[in-house]
Every structure is written in C-alpha cells, then in structure tokens.
Amino acid sequence: MNLNHGQQRGTIERSQVRRAELIATGRKLFADTSYDALSVDDIAKQAGVAKGLIYYYFTSKRGYYLAIVEDSVAELVARVGGDADLPGAERVRRTIDGYLHYAEHHRAAYRTIVTGGVGSDAEVLAIRDAVREELVAAIAEGAYGHRGLPPVARLALVGWLSSVEGITLEWIGGLGGPGGTEVAGRPDRAELGAMLVRQLRATLMVIEEFVPECPAPPATEGPFGQCDDLAPVTGSS
Structure with missing residues (x-):
C-alpha cells in the first residue's frame, strides 16, 4: 500500500517523537546506572517497549548511548x-x-x-x-x-x-x-x-x-x- 505525502510525513514525525522519547528515557536511566550495568533488556523494560525497537532506532546499546550523549551535547551547545x-x-x-x-x-x-x-x-x-x-x-x-x-x-x-x-x-x-x-x-x-x-x-x-x-x-x-x-x-x- 502506497502512502501519500501527508501519511509519510505523519509516519516520520511519529518516528522522530518515539526516538526522542527513547533518548529522554535513556538519559534518566544512565543518570542513575552505569553503562555496563544496563542491558538492552533492562532499557527496553524501563522504556516499556520491545528491545527490537532499540535496535531499530540505534542499532546497538552503544549506538543508543552515543545518541544520548550527542543529544546532551546539542542541548549544552544550544544553551x-x-x-x-x-x-x-x-x-x-x-x-x-x-x-x-x-x-x-x-x-x-x-x-x-x-x-x-x-x-x-x-x-x-x-x-x-x-x-x-x-x-x-x-x-x-x-x-x-x-x-x-x-x-x-x-x-x-x-x-x-x-x-x-x-x-x-x-x-x-x-x-x-x-x-x-x-x-x-x-x-x-x-x-x-x-x-x-x-x-x-x-x-x-x-x-x-x-x-x-x-x-x-x-x-x-x-x-x-x-x-x-x-x-x-x-x-x-
């Protein structure tokens, strides 16, 4: 089924929102727990999502962590x-x-x-x-x-x-x-x-x-x- 332009834009926006939500959750998780102490299963459970979603957006736990660091840096630089x-x-x-x-x-x-x-x-x-x-x-x-x-x-x-x-x-x-x-x-x-x-x-x-x-x-x-x-x-x- 082909999506029209409006549907595609809506899908992209929802994807961006979900990714941002996962990053926000990760910032809270890594604030209290060391990198090595958190598994992808732990992260997915805390975020209330299937762990496949973490891999979909970030490829790996390290990719997820790097995205969190980059998001934090972008906020600091903007401020x-x-x-x-x-x-x-x-x-x-x-x-x-x-x-x-x-x-x-x-x-x-x-x-x-x-x-x-x-x-x-x-x-x-x-x-x-x-x-x-x-x-x-x-x-x-x-x-x-x-x-x-x-x-x-x-x-x-x-x-x-x-x-x-x-x-x-x-x-x-x-x-x-x-x-x-x-x-x-x-x-x-x-x-x-x-x-x-x-x-x-x-x-x-x-x-x-x-x-x-x-x-x-x-x-x-x-x-x-x-x-x-x-x-x-x-x-x-």
Missing part, C-alpha cells in the same frame, strides 16, 4: 551559544551562565560529556572534544570578535576551560540530591559565574602579554570590568 546580537562581553557572561545552568540541571549528562562517559570510548571522547572546541570558539568570539585563535591563545583558553570543567564538577557534586545534602556555603550560580568570568579576564590579560594581536577587552566593558564581576559576590554596585 551556551549566546545571542549574536549582544555585545561581546555580555555574550561571554551569558555563555558561562548557560554552561553552569546546564550543569546544574543536568548533572549526570554533564559528567558524561566532560569525563567522556564510557571508559576510553574514542567516539564519546570525540563528541566531548567537539563541544570543548565549540565552547572555546564561543568565548573567543565574545572576547575578540572572531573564532580563530593563534596557538598560544588557544592553549590558554583550553587551560581555562579545563579549570572550569574541574570547578563545575566539584560544584555540582555539592548540590545535594537523593540521599545527599547540599554542601554548606556552596556558591550559587551567579557567584560561581562571576568568579569564572574574573578568571577568564585574568587569562585574557595573560594572552595579551604573549599574543599582542589578541588584546584583552577593555576592563570597563560590561562583565569584564572589575566592579561588575564582583557585584554578584560582594553585593557592591
């Missing part, structure tokens, strides 16, 4: 992409806040992205590296107005981002949750974002010393200004 119409400095602040917002509300997915997920799986690590490149490029565009970077400048920003990853992992570890309590004195997202912006400012000044063609944005420009950075922490204006 930190920023608004191109904003001034560069404000775009940087929004990028950092969006990054922390994602980590705060998607802790398991964030850990998977940053740590590489399944052991030393090369494909998962490649996905992680791609999101790092996008984040470094977004910061460079906000700071310098372009994404291309000389090697020394890129190394410095990669170093800053590595620090951000470690700090963020420690921060979300103190959020508390099921069976745990929040660490007393833990900074909120605004306070942590202000600290990371100040650290970025210091990194940009170091870059300027070594790469004069990459001058740090003026200290008076929005969030790169000293007072602006400290305001969320100290309450000063």
Whole structure:
C-alpha cells in the first residue's frame, strides 16, 4: 500500500517523537546506572517497549548511548551559544551562565560529556572534544570578535576551560540530591559565574602579554570590568 505525502510525513514525525522519547528515557536511566550495568533488556523494560525497537532506532546499546550523549551535547551547545546580537562581553557572561545552568540541571549528562562517559570510548571522547572546541570558539568570539585563535591563545583558553570543567564538577557534586545534602556555603550560580568570568579576564590579560594581536577587552566593558564581576559576590554596585 502506497502512502501519500501527508501519511509519510505523519509516519516520520511519529518516528522522530518515539526516538526522542527513547533518548529522554535513556538519559534518566544512565543518570542513575552505569553503562555496563544496563542491558538492552533492562532499557527496553524501563522504556516499556520491545528491545527490537532499540535496535531499530540505534542499532546497538552503544549506538543508543552515543545518541544520548550527542543529544546532551546539542542541548549544552544550544544553551551556551549566546545571542549574536549582544555585545561581546555580555555574550561571554551569558555563555558561562548557560554552561553552569546546564550543569546544574543536568548533572549526570554533564559528567558524561566532560569525563567522556564510557571508559576510553574514542567516539564519546570525540563528541566531548567537539563541544570543548565549540565552547572555546564561543568565548573567543565574545572576547575578540572572531573564532580563530593563534596557538598560544588557544592553549590558554583550553587551560581555562579545563579549570572550569574541574570547578563545575566539584560544584555540582555539592548540590545535594537523593540521599545527599547540599554542601554548606556552596556558591550559587551567579557567584560561581562571576568568579569564572574574573578568571577568564585574568587569562585574557595573560594572552595579551604573549599574543599582542589578541588584546584583552577593555576592563570597563560590561562583565569584564572589575566592579561588575564582583557585584554578584560582594553585593557592591
């Protein structure tokens, strides 16, 4: 039986919805259980589907897991992409806040992205590296107005981002949750974002010393200004 165009479109849309539902279920499952501890039978049972459907959409458990990681990365990149119409400095602040917002509300997915997920799986690590490149490029565009970077400048920003990853992992570890309590004195997202912006400012000044063609944005420009950075922490204006 031949399907008309409307029927074909409806079938495709239902297929896309079902695939998205399976990915959403997988994100919840892998948030609480390690990759090796979940079988396709377990996944199918939790999702309420026949395991053949998992194979139909994702070929294998690994394919399913990679689709979940890619979906998480796409969401993170979309959140930190920023608004191109904003001034560069404000775009940087929004990028950092969006990054922390994602980590705060998607802790398991964030850990998977940053740590590489399944052991030393090369494909998962490649996905992680791609999101790092996008984040470094977004910061460079906000700071310098372009994404291309000389090697020394890129190394410095990669170093800053590595620090951000470690700090963020420690921060979300103190959020508390099921069976745990929040660490007393833990900074909120605004306070942590202000600290990371100040650290970025210091990194940009170091870059300027070594790469004069990459001058740090003026200290008076929005969030790169000293007072602006400290305001969320100290309450000063």
